[in-house]
Amino acid sequence: MNCVMYVETKTRSIIKAISWRILATLTTMTLVYLFFHRLDLAAAVGVLEAFIKMVVYFLHERVWNRIKYGRKEIPSFVVWFTGLPLSGKTTIANLVYEKLKKDGIKVQRLDSKDVRSLFPEVGYTREERNRHIKRVGHLVSILERQGVSSVASFISPYKESREFVRKLVRNFVEVYVKASVEACMKRDKSGLYERAIKGEIKNFTGISDVYEEPVKPDIVLDTEKISPEIAAGIVYDYLKNRFIKNGRL
Amino acid sequence: MNCVMYVETKTRSIIKAISWRILATLTTMTLVYLFFHRLDLAAAVGVLEAFIKMVVYFLHERVWNRIKYGRKEIPSFVVWFTGLPLSGKTTIANLVYEKLKKDGIKVQRLDSKDVRSLFPEVGYTREERNRHIKRVGHLVSILERQGVSSVASFISPYKESREFVRKLVRNFVEVYVKASVEACMKRDKSGLYERAIKGEIKNFTGISDVYEEPVKPDIVLDTEKISPEIAAGIVYDYLKNRFIKNGRL
Numbered sequence: 001m002n003c004v005m006y007v008e009t010k011t012r013s014i015i016k017a018i019s020w021r022i023l024a025t026l027t028t029m030t031l032v033y034l035f036f037h038r039l040d041l042a043a044a045v046g047v048l049e050a051f052i053k054m055v056v057y058f059l060h061e062r063v064w065n066r067i068k069y070g071r072k073e074i075p076s077f078v079v080w081f082t083g084l085p086l087s088g089k090t091t092i093a094n095l096v097y098e099k100l101k102k103d104g105i106k107v108q109r110l111d112s113k114d115v116r117s118l119f120p121e122v123g124y125t126r127e128e129r130n131r132h133i134k135r136v137g138h139l140v141s142i143l144e145r146q147g148v149s150s151v152a153s154f155i156s157p158y159k160e161s162r163e164f165v166r167k168l169v170r171n172f173v174e175v176y177v178k179a180s181v182e183a184c185m186k187r188d189k190s191g192l193y194e195r196a197i198k199g200e201i202k203n204f205t206g207i208s209d210v211y212e213e214p215v216k217p218d219i220v221l222d223t224e225k226i227s228p229e230i231a232a233g234i235v236y237d238y239l240k241n242r243f244i245k246n247g248r249l
Numbered sequence: 250m251n252c253v254m255y256v257e258t259k260t261r262s263i264i265k266a267i268s269w270r271i272l273a274t275l276t277t278m279t280l281v282y283l284f285f286h287r288l289d290l291a292a293a294v295g296v297l298e299a300f301i302k303m304v305v306y307f308l309h310e311r312v313w314n315r316i317k318y319g320r321k322e323i324p325s326f327v328v329w330f331t332g333l334p335l336s337g338k339t340t341i342a343n344l345v346y347e348k349l350k351k352d353g354i355k356v357q358r359l360d361s362k363d364v365r366s367l368f369p370e371v372g373y374t375r376e377e378r379n380r381h382i383k384r385v386g387h388l389v390s391i392l393e394r395q396g397v398s399s400v401a402s403f404i405s406p407y408k409e410s411r412e413f414v415r416k417l418v419r420n421f422v423e424v425y426v427k428a429s430v431e432a433c434m435k436r437d438k439s440g441l442y443e444r445a446i447k448g449e450i451k452n453f454t455g456i457s458d459v460y461e462e463p464v465k466p467d468i469v470l471d472t473e474k475i476s477p478e479i480a481a482g483i484v485y486d487y488l489k490n491r492f493i494k495n496g497r498l
Contacts, residue, residue: 012319020309024302028277031294031301036285045280053276060269070261108395118387138367139388146357148395 013061017054025050074105075243076144078169079235081153082162082214083177084206085192086184088223088231092177093153095232100149100239108143110136110152124203130161137165144169157211171243175235176217181206183224262310266303274299322396324492325355327389327418328484330402331411331463332426333455334441335433337472337480341426342402344481349400349488357392359385359401373452379410386414393418406460420492424484425466430455432473 029046033039079096081089090111097109115136116122122132133156140150156162166172184206185193196204203209219238221231278295282288328345330338339360346358364385365371371381382405389399405411415421433455434442445453452458468487470480 009319009321015319016309016313019313020306023305023309024273027302027305028294028298031298032281035290035294041284045277045284049277049280052280053273056272056276057269060265060272064265064268070258070264072258106395108391118384135367135384139391142357142388143392143395143397146355146392146395146397148392148397 008061008065010058010062013058013065016061017057020057021050021054024053073147075171076106076147076149077171077173077239077243078140078144078150078152078165079173079175079239080156080162080165081151081175081177082156082217084179084181084184084211085155085204086187087177087179088221088228089153089155089177091228092175092221092223092231092235093151095228096235096239097151099232099236100151103244105149105244106147107149107151108140110140110150110154112154115154124209126158126209129156130158130164133158133161134164137161137168140165141168144171155205155211157205157209159212159215162214173219173235173239173242174214174217175219175221176214177221177223177231179223257310257314259311262307262314265310266306269306270299270303273302323354324420325393325396325398326420326422326488326492327393327399327401327414328422328424328488329405329411329414330400330424330426331405331466333428333430333433333460334404334453335436336426336428337470337477338402338404338426340477341424341470341472341480341484342400344477345484345488346400348481348485349398352493354398354493355396356398356400357389359389359399359403361403364403373458375407375458378405379407379413382407382410383413386410386417389414390417393420404454404460406454406458408461408464411463422468422484422488422491423463423466424468424470425463426470426472426480428472 025046028049029042032042032045036042079093081093083089090113093109093111097107100107116132122128133154136152136154140152143150162174166174181193188194192201192204193207195201196207199208201208205211219235221234223231226234274295277298278291281294282291285291328342330342332338339362342358342360346356349356365381371377382403385401385403389401392399411423415423430442437443441450441453442456444450445456448457450457454460468484470483472480475483
């Protein structure tokens, strides 16, 4: 569960008042003692102050909870991983997603497989693929406007639909997960590429369907040279710098 | 814009420290004066206290901004308006949406028309309609899990897909917007019903396609008897009671 719409409860304000009071009353008592050298009066001022100020502090907190000033919005964004089957998109995207979640960022993970199992009727022709990606684009755009970021990993082989998503979204980060067809085939333990070569899988990107390389991706990750952990670190640092910056949540 | 992912900036903490200090130092000075009847010492304690405690207060705030305790989540929900064409779904749903937004609730409006213009390839057969509604169901379910509520208005004539959405979603509120076919026809200035009767529009709910009434809707609004404003008020009060309660945002 990562709903992040909060109200601050009265109990929180009360506990804050008490924790503050302990700090503050000790300070006051020390000051009074240093000025008057009388422990009895220092104690009396301290006790009275403690009671009165706890109430005042509580009210101060309640008023501030209605004031928006100084509450900084964290921009939401869409990180879009594109690349050949088995280029490493899902693995890297998962790692990035986990890092963002750990930071308390509101983020939705969208992977080709999951989304296709939600809408199983989608095919693999150019038209169907484009339509599918555009639909996902609308989804991430709605999420972005509601303050939810997305980590999306889709082969998304065609420029047309990737550019469509880029235009729809405010903060779009295109990550090209680069690996040669040969390298991807070597990693392929389930024999997808083999079946595609035999013609058992139609419209298979890299074999029987084209992959249109991104022209100006925001990040390129060459997974023949770097590990998924290092690749995820690169993306994470990029997001941190561009969107999150000095903001701890 | 209604992104609601916040961090509290340092400036906010500083301003809070100052506004608190004015209140608090005045209290301390009054107390010291009442005890010692010496204005000069009261002032001296006050000035010294003001400086030291502002720093302590600031640090206290920064620590509390990292503490989750007492930050109450507001549950997200899905309000789903179903009913014949021109029964009044969109009008009422718009009013409910505006009320929720005014309260600061994170909420997404989804209307049949808008969603269909996003995915224009969807037809009106039973299969296509069910698939379409299920897709919308997945969307509202993702939003709900991310803390975003939805106000959805769709004819959604079939039990099957409405029940599908109900099961997918945690907090589902089915609102049946009830009006007889005759009443809907009277309201129909654009002649949709007429064209459906002539056979110019196929699969038109209420004329050439069935509308399966909800069995156990959470709310029924008879729009032949009550105005859209009153209807919206009923739904809003229901949501307020069930999900938002005493929570001001």
